[in-house]
Amino acid sequence: MNLPDYLRCVEIKELLLKMGIHSIPDLKPVVFEREVSSTKTVEIQNPQLAFAEKLKLEAVALDQVDVAIGKDGIIEVNGIKACAYIKKQKQGVNRYNKTSTYRYHLCKCQTIEGMIASGRKDRYVSTTRSDGTFPVIDQSVYPACEIEVTLELCKNCKILLESKGMMPKPYSLKVFFDRFQPEIPSKIRKTEQVIVKEPYAPNHREIADRYKEQANFICQICGVDGSSKRFCIHLHHKDGDGNNNNNSNLSVLCTDCHSKQPHHPHMLKNPTFVMQIQEIKILRREQGIPQLG
Structure with missing residues (x-):
């Protein structure tokens, strides 16, 4: 008889987190860069020579x-x-x-x-x-x-x-x-287009997408893989400040685990989130993640 691995149980993981026995590891910082075209002047050997x-x-x-x-x-x-x-x-x-x-x-x-x-x-x-x-x-x-x-x-x-x-x-x-033959310069200056990377200030959606991609759309608490239902994976701000996008203030959570964070009971009144929680429970069963409720 195969007994369930209760160390994978959602409620036990939540309890261990509350007791401070386990902790959610910090996400690695994400660098937001984009490629831009830039004009550059370079010196090259004069082909006239x-x-x-x-x-x-x-x-x-x-x-x-x-x-x-x-x-x-x-x-x-x-x-x-x-x-x-x-x-x-x-x-x-x-x-x-x-x-x-x-x-x-x-x-x-x-x-x-x-x-x-x-x-x-x-x-x-x-x-x-x-x-x-x-x-x-x-x-x-x-x-x-x-x-x-x-x-x-x-x-x-x-x-x-x-x-x-x-x-x-x-x-x-x-x-x-x-x-009368003018002297030919050995070098000439040439303007060329180059592609460079530069940092930029991303919007909230870009930040959420990049960090969820980094976590492979896996909830950092219950471990459910939400890659097939990406809309059920959220980026959570631990201090409640949506503008504090420091990597240490962020965690990637499924809708169910997100709704159980402090000051988040309002999520259970939102029909969209309720539907997502049901999707998460289905995924957990399919992935063999035990649940008490």
Whole structure:
């Protein structure tokens, strides 16, 4: 014959609490935080540095970069002053002298204006290589092959540069870039959105929900599991002050145990609470928690 475990009996647990033999352990404090979006300014490595090095070493297609004309009229590629020229050359390449009749451009001359207006950027490449030698593809032979040749500055670009006082004498691309290429900062400041956690003042419902979740919706006195009837689990303020939400002043109780706390007999006059108490008694029977009444 299996006898009931009266140490689990609701009334005995209540008696032990009143005698001070048992006590309800304090709930752990709950931190109320929420995620908010915040703007943050950070320093990052300037991506222009890597691109500037790439421009020195190779020719980059104009249709793959951001091409603009600076305030001084000089061609800029991703914000870097650069020259532009046609890489695939159908004629004019002298393979023996390594020269070409094609020209490179630095300014918004008539040729570059025409290129922009006609949307033919795909024919041009850009570079900041400063030795005056340019890789081109000679299409006058079959099969076409790449060769490095010397190109001269476009005559119209030369006239424009002289008019702006930007034609150093003696002229070379190296002197031009050394003099007129702005220094690229190694770091730049970037604004980005970050998600941070910040504390906030919760309302009573949030406080009750979080502490009941912490207790797994189990009454701290009788031990009934109210997770299937969560409305029957309450947050009790021991000192009767509903604004005192210190964790040591709180306990998670079922409706029945809550109604038996000091100064709470009014709960038995509320039909909603009476119904919840009946639900709790059913749960106790289902969970094998003995009751004398």
